[in-house]
Amino acid sequence: MRVVIAEDDALLREGLALLLSGEGFEVAAAVPDPDAFMKAVAEHQPDVAVVDVRMPPTHTDEGIRAAVEARRLHPKLAVLVLSAYVEQAFATELLAGGANGIGYLLKERVGRVGEFMSALERVAAGGTAIDPEVVGQLFTRRDGPLDRLTSRELEVLAAMAEGLGNAAIAERLVVTEGAVHKHIRSIFAKLDLSPADRVDRRVAAVLHYLDA
Amino acid sequence: MMRNAVEALDRLAGGLGTAVLALAIMACWLIAGTAALFWVGLPLLPAVLSMTRAVADMERSRLSRWGEPVLSPYQTAIEHLSWQEALRAARRDPATWRDLRWLGLHATSGLGLGLLGIAFPIMAVRDLTFPLWYGMLPETETTSTLYLPIDSWTGVAGTALIGLAWPLLALTIGPGMATLQALPGRRLLAPHPSVDLSHRIAELTATRAGALQAHAAELRRIERSLHDGAQNRLVAVVVLVAAARRALDRDPATAGPALDRAQDAAETALSELRGVVRGILPPILQDRGLAGALTALASDCPVPCKVSVGELGVLPLSVETTAYFTVAEALTNVAKHSGAAHARVALRRRGRTLRVEIEDDGRGGAAERDGSGLTGIRRRVAAHDGVLTLTSPDGGPTRIEVELACVS
Numbered sequence: 001m002r003v004v005i006a007e008d009d010a011l012l013r014e015g016l017a018l019l020l021s022g023e024g025f026e027v028a029a030a031v032p033d034p035d036a037f038m039k040a041v042a043e044h045q046p047d048v049a050v051v052d053v054r055m056p057p058t059h060t061d062e063g064i065r066a067a068v069e070a071r072r073l074h075p076k077l078a079v080l081v082l083s084a085y086v087e088q089a090f091a092t093e094l095l096a097g098g099a100n101g102i103g104y105l106l107k108e109r110v111g112r113v114g115e116f117m118s119a120l121e122r123v124a125a126g127g128t129a130i131d132p133e134v135v136g137q138l139f140t141r142r143d144g145p146l147d148r149l150t151s152r153e154l155e156v157l158a159a160m161a162e163g164l165g166n167a168a169i170a171e172r173l174v175v176t177e178g179a180v181h182k183h184i185r186s187i188f189a190k191l192d193l194s195p196a197d198r199v200d201r202r203v204a205a206v207l208h209y210l211d212a
Numbered sequence: 213m214m215r216n217a218v219e220a221l222d223r224l225a226g227g228l229g230t231a232v233l234a235l236a237i238m239a240c241w242l243i244a245g246t247a248a249l250f251w252v253g254l255p256l257l258p259a260v261l262s263m264t265r266a267v268a269d270m271e272r273s274r275l276s277r278w279g280e281p282v283l284s285p286y287q288t289a290i291e292h293l294s295w296q297e298a299l300r301a302a303r304r305d306p307a308t309w310r311d312l313r314w315l316g317l318h319a320t321s322g323l324g325l326g327l328l329g330i331a332f333p334i335m336a337v338r339d340l341t342f343p344l345w346y347g348m349l350p351e352t353e354t355t356s357t358l359y360l361p362i363d364s365w366t367g368v369a370g371t372a373l374i375g376l377a378w379p380l381l382a383l384t385i386g387p388g389m390a391t392l393q394a395l396p397g398r399r400l401l402a403p404h405p406s407v408d409l410s411h412r413i414a415e416l417t418a419t420r421a422g423a424l425q426a427h428a429a430e431l432r433r434i435e436r437s438l439h440d441g442a443q444n445r446l447v448a449v450v451v452l453v454a455a456a457r458r459a460l461d462r463d464p465a466t467a468g469p470a471l472d473r474a475q476d477a478a479e480t481a482l483s484e485l486r487g488v489v490r491g492i493l494p495p496i497l498q499d500r501g502l503a504g505a506l507t508a509l510a511s512d513c514p515v516p517c518k519v520s521v522g523e524l525g526v527l528p529l530s531v532e533t534t535a536y537f538t539v540a541e542a543l544t545n546v547a548k549h550s551g552a553a554h555a556r557v558a559l560r561r562r563g564r565t566l567r568v569e570i571e572d573d574g575r576g577g578a579a580e581r582d583g584s585g586l587t588g589i590r591r592r593v594a595a596h597d598g599v600l601t602l603t604s605p606d607g608g609p610t611r612i613e614v615e616l617a618c619v620s
Contacts, residue, residue: 009448011444011445011448011473011476011477011480012447012448014473015448015451015452015455015470015473015477016451018452018455018470019451019452019454019455022455022458022462023458054439059436059440084439084440084443084447085439107443107444107447108446110450110451110454111447111450111451111454112454113455113457
């Protein structure tokens, strides 16, 4: 799988390239700023891009804007955005054009290589990976309808919002897929959401609901 | 007691200086005023007015050094107005009339008291040493101070005894005279009680906004250096350690380089954290006090720098910190831009004012741009009711003076 890395911090860029190539990715380019990133994407047509939020010149949200722009130009490109801190507004902005092939994770998640790789692969395959921290922020801001959910259902909802599929949810919660399926139906009913089959639609629906 | 007397004489002498100037300006008023009667003198008046304000401001800062600060009361600056507008603005400003009353009093009674004040030490020296040189006097000079006849030994000894009286006078009534001399200035040069508060409130609002802005900029800087510096370094450590661990599983020989880099990254993170902490509150201030901290700053400065610190007493921490960052910023600029061969840092405390001076012998021409470090320092200083003055003519030298009020 071909990947392009955009990260302004040299050490981290090198570390990411080292890690990803060690895991069998082909690192087509590792660049330090948004302009070089746009060129690298056009040139290498990677399957997935890993992008830091803060990059020159202003070190604010260049990465988000570069990711949105790259996806506008290359709709098939999957993008995983890494950030030193998570801001739910950034997630909303990223997901505005659809949740398929989008990831938004805290930088240090990279250290949990197994989980990070599965998130990256999920995103590359058109799925979604939202950082648990973002989901947590959305949960703390809500009350009301969420009170109607059981604690198990809340766990399932959080996992859904992160972009996990049924099998992965079942694995995380150590239950059967059938049980997960049942929980999800119950959640959608309680929250008045129309059931969605595709995971990315489901993430979008859940996040949209939480963000509303 | 002795110190009080010396201080009183110092104050009286300083007052004499402004009193002489006041007298000169009175003369200017007389000339310009007479000319104004025939209209031709009218455009001269704003110039005399500016001079009056300048001397009044000198007196204000002089008085502020010796006690309660005397604030500037003017409602409008007249420097950039046409002469008609300047006259109109000055006529409306009650401070103008108070200035003039002060000018009259200070040029007369202030002058007299000042002269008397400096006469004490001169007379003391004259009379005490009288026995040594009276023999050289011409025959016609037969009386001394207080018209004591000096035709006899007792007369000479008596004069020397009078010499002892002068220091005694300086000790007893000197301080009172100094206070009396300062009285018109304290009464008339400070803003009128009714305008004082509104002025002060406007000033406080402005400096508070400045302080908050400086504070916010400071927080932003800290957040930046934590997120983009130390945190990035730590993430790199995490990523590199993860890579090393995966490499260990595959081929242990390949893990070494990743671990080496992880260690480098961790060490960089530590040194960046130290930098951030130093930027918030330098630990050295606590450990060595302001004088020690400034000496350390100076020895870090690539330009040779001499530090002289007077008796400072106990300073509030916020004043110490502001003084420290002022010097730090100034020395950074000296090292970066001045091309100087020497720099000098001086700190003195006078009453409630801490005075910080930084000077270099570089090429000068320093300007304060918006967003420069100096602007942040200026806001910080203003929050302490202080003033920062930058003088840097082309060709040098560059000089930064800061006065901070030491009230916690």
